[in-house]
Amino acid sequence: MKVNIIHFSGTGNSEYIAKYIGEKLKDNGDKVKIESIDKNPKIDEDVELLIIGGPIYASNVPEKLIRWVLRNVENKNANCIVYSTSAGLINAHGVDSLAKKLNKKGYNILAKETYVMPRNFYFGKYPKNTKKEVEDMINNTNKQLDILVDKIKKESLSLENMENKGVLGKDLLAETFSIMAKFIGKNLSADENCIKCGLCVKNCPQNNIRFEKDKTIKFDNKCMACMKCIHSCPKNAINYKNKKYEQYNINEYIE
Numbered sequence: 364m365k366v367n368i369i370h371f372s373g374t375g376n377s378e379y380i381a382k383y384i385g386e387k388l389k390d391n392g393d394k395v396k397i398e399s400i401d402k403n404p405k406i407d408e409d410v411e412l413l414i415i416g417g418p419i420y421a422s423n424v425p426e427k428l429i430r431w432v433l434r435n436v437e438n439k440n441a442n443c444i445v446y447s448t449s450a451g452l453i454n455a456h457g458v459d460s461l462a463k464k465l466n467k468k469g470y471n472i473l474a475k476e477t478y479v480m481p482r483n484f485y486f487g488k489y490p491k492n493t494k495k496e497v498e499d500m501i502n503n504t505n506k507q508l509d510i511l512v513d514k515i516k517k518e519s520l521s522l523e524n525m526e527n528k529g530v531l532g533k534d535l536l537a538e539t540f541s542i543m544a545k546f547i548g549k550n551l552s553a554d555e556n557c558i559k560c561g562l563c564v565k566n567c568p569q570n571n572i573r574f575e576k577d578k579t580i581k582f583d584n585k586c587m588a589c590m591k592c593i594h595s596c597p598k599n600a601i602n603y604k605n606k607k608y609e610q611y612n613i614n615e616y617i618e
């Protein structure tokens with residue numbers, strides 16, 4: 364079977380899901396392509412299964428992912444699985460919106476999956492997950508993924524109910540959040556530990572970070588609050604509201 368797996372991932376959780384499913388299907392002999400929307404991939408003409416997902420930001424997947432789907436996915440009669448990753452199950456069903464858009468384009472939605480993964484945005488009563496919590500989450504998610512992969516292999520998934528309620532409201536929330544995110548971005552700054560390596564400049568999915576003439580790091584007004592810059596800085600030099608974040612790196616927990 365020809366499979367395309369497309370994701371948006373700020374800090375690696377949604378990419379992990381894409382790769383996990385992808386590798387298992389490759390082992391099964393399927394032809395699999397895995398890509399991030401950051402590379403603006405093309406969906407194969409003859410794709411038989413599209414798997415697509417990203418993180419939950421306040422009840423929906425990022426507006427960037429929704430917009431990418433609306434603009435870049437052509438109408439097609441193929442099977443599709445949508446997924447989201449979130450730090451908890453509250454507000455986690457934003458994946459309905461993505462499903463609805465793809466269903467309108469002709470895709471048969473076979474599953475709407477939500478995976479609880481480590482938190483990448485912590486404050487107040489939502490602290491960073493402990494090592495044990497992270498390990499448990501990844502183990503549980505792997506079990507959930509194995510069940511899904513098994514169903515894909517056995518072709519035992521059936522059509523999802525598309526009578527989703529509240530998609531309009533969730534889309535409005537995603538738009539509102541994308542505006543709020545710009546303000547979150549305005550609270551980011553690089554401190555004296557910055558070694559000017561340029562990784563954040565290169566990695567930012569919004570091209571929101573640049574070097575000034577004097578090589579200081581400048582954050583513009585296009586932030587989507589994905590947290591990639593904070594968690595991937597090799598010197599943990601990027602602060603939010605002048606406070607340092609304890610970094611999260613999924614690679615520390617997987618082989």
Ligand SMILES: Cc1cc2nc3c(=O)[nH]c(=O)nc-3n(C[C@H](O)[C@H](O)[C@H](O)COP(=O)(O)O)c2cc1C
Pocket residue numbers: 371372373374375376377378417418419420421422448449450451452453454455480481482483484587588589590
């Ligand atoms: C700005 C922002 C808002 C978030 N909002 C929620 C939320 O409403 N509910 C939730 O469960 N997780 C929320 N999260 C956590 C992420 O959805 C979760 O950590 C996700 O797995 C990150 O995926 P990624 O590593 O692929 O970017 C939020 C994360 C960020 C950065």
